Amino acid sequence: MIRDYSQFLSSAESTKPAPSPLEQLGWQSFFARQTDLDEMASAPPVRITEVNRNGLRALGDGVDLVIPPGPEATVGDWLMLNRELPTHSRILERKSLIRRRAPGKDRKIQLIAANIDTMFVVTSCNADFNIARLERFIAMAFDAEVSPVIILTKIDKCDDPHPYITEAETLSDHVPVVALNAKADDVREKLGAWVKPGQTIAFLGTSGVGKSTLTKALGDDLDIETQGIREDDARGRHTTTRRQLYFIEGGCGVLDTPGMRELQLTDAAAGVSDVFADLEDLATQCRFRNCAHEGEPGCAVQAGIQTGEVDPARLDRWRKLAAEEAHNSASLAQRRAKDKSFGKMVKSAKTAKAAKKRNRK
Numbered sequence: 001m002i003r004d005y006s007q008f009l010s011s012a013e014s015t016k017p018a019p020s021p022l023e024q025l026g027w028q029s030f031f032a033r034q035t036d037l038d039e040m041a042s043a044p045p046v047r048i049t050e051v052n053r054n055g056l057r058a059l060g061d062g063v064d065l066v067i068p069p070g071p072e073a074t075v076g077d078w079l080m081l082n083r084e085l086p087t088h089s090r091i092l093e094r095k096s097l098i099r100r101r102a103p104g105k106d107r108k109i110q111l112i113a114a115n116i117d118t119m120f121v122v123t124s125c126n127a128d129f130n131i132a133r134l135e136r137f138i139a140m141a142f143d144a145e146v147s148p149v150i151i152l153t154k155i156d157k158c159d160d161p162h163p164y165i166t167e168a169e170t171l172s173d174h175v176p177v178v179a180l181n182a183k184a185d186d187v188r189e190k191l192g193a194w195v196k197p198g199q200t201i202a203f204l205g206t207s208g209v210g211k212s213t214l215t216k217a218l219g220d221d222l223d224i225e226t227q228g229i230r231e232d233d234a235r236g237r238h239t240t241t242r243r244q245l246y247f248i249e250g251g252c253g254v255l256d257t258p259g260m261r262e263l264q265l266t267d268a269a270a271g272v273s274d275v276f277a278d279l280e281d282l283a284t285q286c287r288f289r290n291c292a293h294e295g296e297p298g299c300a301v302q303a304g305i306q307t308g309e310v311d312p313a314r315l316d317r318w319r320k321l322a323a324e325e326a327h328n329s330a331s332l333a334q335r336r337a338k339d340k341s342f343g344k345m346v347k348s349a350k351t352a353k354a355a356k357k358r359n360r361k
């Protein structure tokens with residue numbers, strides 16, 4: 001996977017012209033390359049900022065409308081708006097996509113959010129800190145093609161945050177680690193490399209680690225609670241739902257959706273491979289191709305443990321994550337197979353019924 005890290009390096013920000021209205025909504029060259037001026041004139045780009053029962057809320061340059069339900073789009077998507085037939089608007093290819101497996105029996109894949117640039121994986125310098133969970137969130141971000149950044153909060157409440165920082169830094173060379181006090185006034189400064197006009201960010205982490213506090217720190221000029229929108233519920237009552245993608249001053253998109261809070265590891269095989277690339281590399285040197293690294297002769301991974309090159313705890317986490325991923329993917333495949341055989345059963349039952357009917361005549 002090739003990633004663009006140039007955004008982490010840029011410093012010559014001041015020479016840039018002020019962002020256009022579209023750029024403030026997150027319009028980037030990645031999307032511009034998929035269209036041309038002719039199309040933009042007749043079918044302007046719009047960004048989906050909410051998905052609800054009434055449809056998709058779409059914002060563009062001087063455009064703010066609700067597209068009726070229909071398009072397979074999610075929050076963060078860019079559409080080329082078909083003014084006559086909005087439901088036939090063209091969805092642009094996504095820069096990133098976060099999906100999740102729905103809870104409950106019907107384990108369908110749901111689209112959670114598209115075109116997020118940076119995923120802040122938040123944990124705190126206390127008992128919440130769990131390296132395996134961090135790894136899982138990082139794998140999920142990589143799989144969605146979003147650049148993850150680890151935020152360690154509550155440094156003000158712990159004697160020495162360094163062991164946490166050091167451990168988080170060992171996860172991957174490609175994941176920056178920022179330690180901070182979410183209640184201090186340097187949050188904007190510390191996250192400035194990622195929170196800037198034209199970017200879309202999201203927070204991921206368990207309850208109580210400081211996601212809301214961080215969000216408030218970024219948008220202090222904005223009362224998130226009052227950004228709720230009115231929506232008719234099934235009984236025709238007005239209920240207020242929280243906006244899902246909103247823009248803080250200067251135009252940085254912040255994605256906040258209930259779905260993000262319930263994310264599971266969904267089809268994240270590629271992400272798991274990214275986080276454990278070194279172990280996967282090593283495993284190619286095992287004598288047996290299907291080596292389980294559990295004591296088979298010629299196992300390069302076990303040899304790595306002997307020499308101290310491989311951390312056995314990390315091998316253990318890799319195994320667990322890979323197994324969980326396999327289980328998730330398998331249950332989807334099983335479900336599909338079941339659906340198929342159920343369909344066949346229905347079909348043969350119908351045929352039998354029809355045959356009975358015919359026989360009765």
Ligand SMILES: Nc1nc2c(ncn2[C@@H]2O[C@H](COP(=O)(O)OP(=O)(O)OP(=O)(O)O)[C@@H](O)[C@H]2O)c(=O)[nH]1
Nearest residue numbers: 153154155180181182183207208209210211212213
């Ligand atoms: N001292 C200190 N307190 C913090 C810090 N970050 C968060 N808190 C406090 O921890 C509590 C939980 O923070 P929230 O921002 O609500 O956590 P959250 O991740 O949004 O939690 P959910 O909304 O349940 O997902 C609040 O009382 C915060 O004030 C920090 O860095 N330092």
Ligand SMILES: [Zn+2]
Nearest residue numbers: 286291293299
């Ligand atoms: Zn092996």
